[in-house]
Amino acid sequence: MSGPALIALTAAGELLARRLQPVLPGSAVHGLQTRTTAPDVPFADTGPHLRKLFEAGVPIVGIAAAGILIRLVAPAIADKRSEPPMIAIAEDGSAVVPLLGGHRGANRLARVLADFLGIKAAVTTAGDVGLGFALDDPPSGWAVGNRQAAKAIAAALLAGEPVALLLDDGVDADLDWLRATGAAFSNDPALRPAVRVTHRIETAEDIFVLHPRSLGLGVGCERGCDPKELQALALAAMRGAGLSDKSVACVASLDLKSDEAAVVQLAASLSVPARFFDAATLEAETPRLANPSEIVFAEVGCHGVAEGAALAATGPFGQLLVPKLKSARATVALAQAPKPIDATMIGQARGRLSIVGIGPGAAAWRTPEATAMLQAATDVVGYGLYLDLLGGLIAGKARHQSQLSEEEARVRIALDLAATGRNVALVSSGDAGIYAMAALAFELLERDNDPAWNRIDIAVAPGISAVQAAAARIGAPLGHDFALISLSDLLTPFAVIERRIKAAAEGDFVVAFYNPVSKRRRTQLAAAKEILLKARPPETPVVLARNLGRLGERVDVIRLADLDVDDVDMLTLVLVGASATRHIRQAQREWVYTPRGYAAKLGGA
16 A cells, blocks of 8 residues: 555645655655646546545545545545545644544544644544544554454443453553553453454454464475465464464565565465565574474575574564474464564565656656655665655655766665665656666676575566657657667667667658767767668658756757757757658647558548
């Protein structure tokens, strides 16, 4: 799930949203594009945008009237147990009102925002008002088993009636948050309704179940193990011991398994993090193992993966509940910590590298996927100008920048950070796969073949490239076949570039030139012009597009014969039409397009 969406409908709302953004990690400012100036995510129509966020489960913090927000998402409201939090905040910061999702964290989120603003949240949920918390929305480290029983428990507590609080043996969980209400809890096991704090499966309808997430599920498997095999073994281990999967805090394993699909998918199926330990850490658990193995030690450097990982995850006071169980290609074990486990503080996550194309830089031209990756990242790596273009979207994240020409250094920094378990976004302008960072990242992966890099989870998010932006600004010059050619000879000899230009000219392609000139490189564009003039008319339209999507944007159309190196710089894309490309003027606008051939098709019909 994405971080919260801060919805701003006015300039004043945008300012407040920026103040609130640091309080909500991973959040983004969504702004009505006709009334806000620089939102992270611009939108044109408020209703459809809000409903799309709501249906996707994204928490919504709307700086707008409560009635407006309710009416706009009303068609999407279905089930209060699954709806995301939605909060209304007055534009002057004087009121914070949770509207929906009280059972999914809205009240808690409203109190966080209200505390920041120095006011009191307008919480109206009966249980929250009377008890100070929602029973079915417990603090981090807890999970709810029988959610349906929460209503009866809350009603009894609010009425001052006794409710049984039953703790299983061996569960030493911190329940101060529950007892702080002063509610009348009893330890009479026969009393109903009851709250049971347990790791075990409980099916009684009149018992509300709280599961402390204090179980570590240790796993091991052979390379390429079927994910279904590991999942079946893990579930069999839990069911056989009568343990609820809601008490599992994490799936733990050896770091060599961090890219193993079976391990990663098991954690995802349980909605818990996967955490990984090096062999030395697991070897330190050897005295506590029930089934140490010399064979395992010879293979991976520790005497037990599943048991060792389960014990490492639960800490020095953890107890092995389910010793190692085996299937054909997998092993699992379960251990219990005395208190809920904060999985972010143990072992290491599988590192992630998102190679993100941000387009020309304008938020309106950035894809939702790219925005989501940037929101989720702990670290961002890129050229300083490109990071600056992201503004508040990357506020509070670790920022790693270098000079424009230091591409390999940036990629290595990103890979090294991801190898330590960080969630890293490597930022490119335009599309990351077009004359940008993605190809270099995969080249380094192949060239270095670093085992730590090879275990990273890697994804590439496309962006609007300069050629697409230029084409959109001037019409449809890419309506037929086209070629992209970089004129930079830093990495490619100009003889090779020249051969490609001649081929594009002979093939009558529309040609877009990237990196057309630099301070020292002044002859290549002129040479390209001469090659193209031999194959197409001097009146061929040429589009010069500079600073697209940024301050100082300019798009000009000239003739190929008039193309002059002095009119072009490194921030300019040069797009040369094919012989069929047309330059037309309609009313007060001019357009360039390349016909696909529909006229001939219709003429022959």
